[in-house]
Amino acid sequence: xxxxxxxxxxxxxxxxxxxxxxxxxxxxxxxxxxxxxxxxxxxxxxxxxxxxxxxxxxxxxxxxxxxxxxxxxxxxxxxxxxxxxxxxxxxxxxxxxxxxxxxxxxxxxxxxxxxxxxxxxxxxxxxxxxxxxxxxxxxxxxxxxxxxxxxxxxxxxxxxxxxxxxxxxxxxxxxxxxxxxxxxxxxxxxxxxxxxxxxxxxxxxxxxxxxxxxxxxxxxxxxxxxxxxxxxxxxxxxxxxxxxxxxxxxxxxxxxxxxxxxxxxxxxx
Amino acid sequence: xxxxxxxxxxxxxxxxxxxxxxxxxxxxxxxxxxxxxxxxxxxxxxxxxxxxxxxxxxxxxxxxxxxxxxxxxxxxxxxxxxxxxxxxxxxxxxxxxxxxxxxxxxxxxxxxxxxxxxxxxxxxxxxxxxxxxxxxxxxxxxxxxxxxxxxxxxxxxxxxxxxxxxxxxxxxxxxxxxxxxxxxxxxxxxxxxxxxxxxxxxxxxxxxxxxxxx
Numbered sequence: 001x002x003x004x005x006x007x008x009x010x011x012x013x014x015x016x017x018x019x020x021x022x023x024x025x026x027x028x029x030x031x032x033x034x035x036x037x038x039x040x041x042x043x044x045x046x047x048x049x050x051x052x053x054x055x056x057x058x059x060x061x062x063x064x065x066x067x068x069x070x071x072x073x074x075x076x077x078x079x080x081x082x083x084x085x086x087x088x089x090x091x092x093x094x095x096x097x098x099x100x101x102x103x104x105x106x107x108x109x110x111x112x113x114x115x116x117x118x119x120x121x122x123x124x125x126x127x128x129x130x131x132x133x134x135x136x137x138x139x140x141x142x143x144x145x146x147x148x149x150x151x152x153x154x155x156x157x158x159x160x161x162x163x164x165x166x167x168x169x170x171x172x173x174x175x176x177x178x179x180x181x182x183x184x185x186x187x188x189x190x191x192x193x194x195x196x197x198x199x200x201x202x203x204x205x206x207x208x209x210x211x212x213x214x215x216x217x218x219x220x221x222x223x224x225x226x227x228x229x230x231x232x233x234x235x236x237x238x239x240x241x242x243x244x245x246x247x248x249x250x251x252x253x254x255x256x257x258x259x260x261x262x263x264x265x266x267x268x269x
Numbered sequence: 270x271x272x273x274x275x276x277x278x279x280x281x282x283x284x285x286x287x288x289x290x291x292x293x294x295x296x297x298x299x300x301x302x303x304x305x306x307x308x309x310x311x312x313x314x315x316x317x318x319x320x321x322x323x324x325x326x327x328x329x330x331x332x333x334x335x336x337x338x339x340x341x342x343x344x345x346x347x348x349x350x351x352x353x354x355x356x357x358x359x360x361x362x363x364x365x366x367x368x369x370x371x372x373x374x375x376x377x378x379x380x381x382x383x384x385x386x387x388x389x390x391x392x393x394x395x396x397x398x399x400x401x402x403x404x405x406x407x408x409x410x411x412x413x414x415x416x417x418x419x420x421x422x423x424x425x426x427x428x429x430x431x432x433x434x435x436x437x438x439x440x441x442x443x444x445x446x447x448x449x450x451x452x453x454x455x456x457x458x459x460x461x462x463x464x465x466x467x468x469x470x471x472x473x474x475x476x477x478x479x480x481x482x483x
Contacts (some may be wrong), residue, residue: 005305008297012284050309053285059292060281076296078308086304095297113282124333135338138331150327155335182290188326208277226279226287229394232295 003042003081004028005091006062007230008073010103011039012168016065024048024264032064034250039101040075042087063125063230064102071106072230073099079237095237108201109177109226114211116168116193117222118161127156154188161192168214169191175199175207178234192221204228236253 001172004023011034021027022043032039041062066072081087127134134152137143165186173179176197185194201206204227211225280290306330 005299031348036409048308052310056288056292056310060288063292064280074292074296076298076307077292078310079296079299079305080308081305090303090305107438112278113287114288120329121333125337128334135341136335137338138335140335143328146331147324147327149334150324150329150331153330154327155329160341183294188330224279224287225277226282229291232291232436237297238316 002045002048002261003084003087004045005075005081006030006041006043006059007066007078008074008092008095008099008103009039009070010100011035011037011067013039013066014069016069018065020061020065021058022062023051023058027058030065031145033084033087033092033181035092036096036100038092038096038103040087040091041085042081045080048080048193051077063189067110067228067230069104072108073103074230074232075236098237102237106231106235109198109231109234110201110204111231112176112197112199112204112207112225112227113182113229114168114172114193115199115224115226116165117191117224118164119220121187123157123160123218126155126160127153130160133158157188158186161186164170166192169195171214172197172207172210175203175210180233182233185223189198189212198234199227200230201228 002164004257006022009032013030016030019030022030022045024043026046028043028045030041030043033042056077059074063072063074075091079091081091090268127139134149135155138149149257169179172195175201180196182194182196184190187194197207204229217220282291293310298307
């Protein structure tokens with residue numbers, strides 16, 4: 001028997017009314033393994049040599065189902081244990097002291113994601129309108145000159161995106177308890193904004209309205225607005241010697257858990 | 270602990286990259302134990318999450334800018350009195366008024382600069398070529414090359430203003446004539462007006478290419 005482990009909730013967390021299927025084929029039934037103040041959501045899997053896209057979606061659906069009854073901490077996709085005992089001794093017990101208070105602190109709060117993309121065509125046209133100095137007639141055969149012009153246009157696009165992002169954040173931040181970037185944004189090939197907000201449930205309708213207003217004011221922007229999601233961006237643990245950054249920040253040094261700073265240069269690598 | 274659904278907000282991310290961000294990048298990693306492990310993830314799309322700006326991007330931008338410039342120049346002299354008489358003394362009549370009036374040309378330029386974005390976004394002025402160029406990201410380098418060469422013919426008037434008089438016989442005479450007459454007049458206006466307005470900042474290559482004009 002092998003167990004796929006999805007996430008950790010508090011021990012008194014109820015099972016979802018209609019638990020989504022687990023990962024793997026055939027999909028196992030979701031259940032909670034409790035130990036002390038925590039519980040892990042697990043399901044049995046037969047073949048776990050590797051997981052694919054469907055499994056990633058299944059993992060997320062389970063987290064979302066759990067989230068509707070209280071805070072949930074996501075485990076990395078693909079975490080497996082040979083039996084319930086190892087889930088208790090190697091997952092729940094070592095995390096209990098730190099994770100339980102974190103989950104308590106996240107009670108009544110959800111994570112909302114906002115991804116704002118600017119059409120590249122529109123971005124270049126905006127630069128064309130605003131930067132007469134870039135309206136150059138470059139020899140079509142002069143690759144260097146064209147690249148140089150393109151670079152200057154790209155810089156202007158990036159500057160404008162930074163301004164846009166500041167404007168959007170200024171509107172949304174007052175409604176959130178915390179916020180931070182989610183990876184690459186602001187570059188010429190990136191969304192103008194990829195951001196996570198930690199919002200009190202009671203404030204979600206206000207946030208919805210703010211996003212609706214934002215969309216109305218910027219019909220040219222593609223705004224993806226998702227939530228509520230597990231507050232993974234705001235749940236950083238400090239395992240094994242690392243200070244503020246959690247294990248989940250290892251792949252994202254520009255993440256906001258590490259330094260508390262999230263300048264534009266950091267995210268737009 | 271329920272959050273009401275709205276049409277405004279999605280319950281789940283639309284793309285796999287966003288899903289992976291939550292379940293893979295942000296998930297707690299259990300390590301340094303003997304029995305709990307992490308199995309392999311087979312996700313072909315993972316590498317697609319990293320996008321780096323490249324020379325192709327720059328070429329695409331430069332191409333788009335030049336298309337816009339060419340389009341603007343084409344429109345200015347292309348509709349001599351028509352727009353001018355309709356619009357009155359505003360942004361669109363630059364060319365109409367400019368015919369023979371240097372001072373008005375300057376004013377037209379100024380207001381155009383401010384309103385360019387709107388003007389450019391007018392439906393009729395949007396070149397399909399640019400959209401195609403911007404969306405086609407497959408073989409960008411090659412495509413950019415091809416576009417550069419292919420575009421040369423119809424861009425001749427816009428890109429090669431400096432020696433356009435030599436090429437007059439190669440392209441549409443009417444169209445050509447329009448550009449040919451506009452450019453020399455634009456040149457001094459272009460340099461004079463913005464120099465004071467913009468603190469001497471050169472107005473891009475449009476001035477540079479016209480230096481050879483009589």
